[in-house]
Amino acid sequence: MKTAKYLKTLACCVVLLAVALPGKAQLIPNTYINVDWQMGVPLDNGLADKTSGWGMNFEGGYFVTPAITVGPFLSYQTNLESIDRQTLDLGDGAALTTNQKHALFQLPFGVASRYNWLTDSIFQPYVGMKLGASYAELSSYYYVVRQYTETWGFYLSPEVGVSIFPRPDYRMGIHVALYYSYATNEGDVLVYRVNNLNNFGLRVGISF
Numbered sequence: 331m332k333t334a335k336y337l338k339t340l341a342c343c344v345v346l347l348a349v350a351l352p353g354k355a356q357l358i359p360n361t362y363i364n365v366d367w368q369m370g371v372p373l374d375n376g377l378a379d380k381t382s383g384w385g386m387n388f389e390g391g392y393f394v395t396p397a398i399t400v401g402p403f404l405s406y407q408t409n410l411e412s413i414d415r416q417t418l419d420l421g422d423g424a425a426l427t428t429n430q431k432h433a434l435f436q437l438p439f440g441v442a443s444r445y446n447w448l449t450d451s452i453f454q455p456y457v458g459m460k461l462g463a464s465y466a467e468l469s470s471y472y473y474v475v476r477q478y479t480e481t482w483g484f485y486l487s488p489e490v491g492v493s494i495f496p497r498p499d500y501r502m503g504i505h506v507a508l509y510y511s512y513a514t515n516e517g518d519v520l521v522y523r524v525n526n527l528n529n530f531g532l533r534v535g536i537s538f
Contacts, residue, residue, distance in 0.1 A: 360393040360431075361401070362493070363534070366535030370407040373528035377411075377468055377519065378434035384408040387533050389442045389460075403442040403460055407529070409434045425508060426520070429530045431471045436527060438464040438485040438513065452495055460487040464513035466527060477498050483515035493537040505537040 368385030372378065385408065391401030411431040433510050439461015457472040464485035493509025511526040 333385050333465055342390070360380040360535060362393075362399065363390040363536055364388070364493075364533075364537050366505060366507070366533040368405060368407060368531060368533050370529045370531040372409055372434070373426040373498040373530065374528075375434060375504040375527050376524045377433040377522050378409040380411045382407065382412075385531070387535070391442060391444060391450075395498060399442075399444045402440070403412070405437075407436045407531075409505070410413060422439050426472075429472065432519075433467075433471070434524075434527075435467040435469070436464060436513070436515075437466070437527075438462055438487070438511070440485060447499055453492055454495070455492045456490070458489040458491070458507075460489065460511075461485065464527070466513065466517070466524075468517050468519045468522075468524055470522070473517065477519055479517040480536055481515045481517040481524075483513045484512065485513045487511035489533075491533070495505075495537075502538045505535050506535070507533040509533060524537070 331521040364387065366387040367383070368387045369383045370385050373380045385404040385406055387403070389401065389403035391399030392472050393399050399430065411432045413432060436459070440460060442458060442460045444456045444458040457535075462485045464483045465479055466481050466483070469476055470479065491504050491505065493503055495501065495503035501502055508528045508530070509532075511528070515524065515527050517524050
């Protein structure tokens, strides 16, 4: 998808910029930036329920207090699933016999907040919450045809993680997090119905 390609290009640019930064430098004082690879596990979403590593997460935050950060986030996740050949009853006497490939593309964005501990140590754990909007694209591919639905919803995602800085005086480290997400997106594709989107997963990336 074009959106995913653009986000991957952005991720490469951010990583190159991070590598080029001096040891103690930050783009803006009292901030953090994370760029993560993301693995998503759908929870009975009704479409494309296979675990996928086709995702990324971008976020940043400002330390409004020594422990609390607030800032923007944007992430994306694509899940795919192959459906064996079957006959679908489309109603009004219409039917379709075909195999399919289902795709679920999610693009949430909004505000991320965190409560951080041990901000001067090598291991800096936190708990966080993301709130915002969620764009989702529900697709079914069969033969040379693609049928899809676009939908919007409200997004909520609690998260627990840790940033690891091997050298505390060098603001470049590793970020690891576990998350759960819930979005109110609803939509139909062929005979398939999506009623809310639930996922959990893993994020691993860089923090600076």
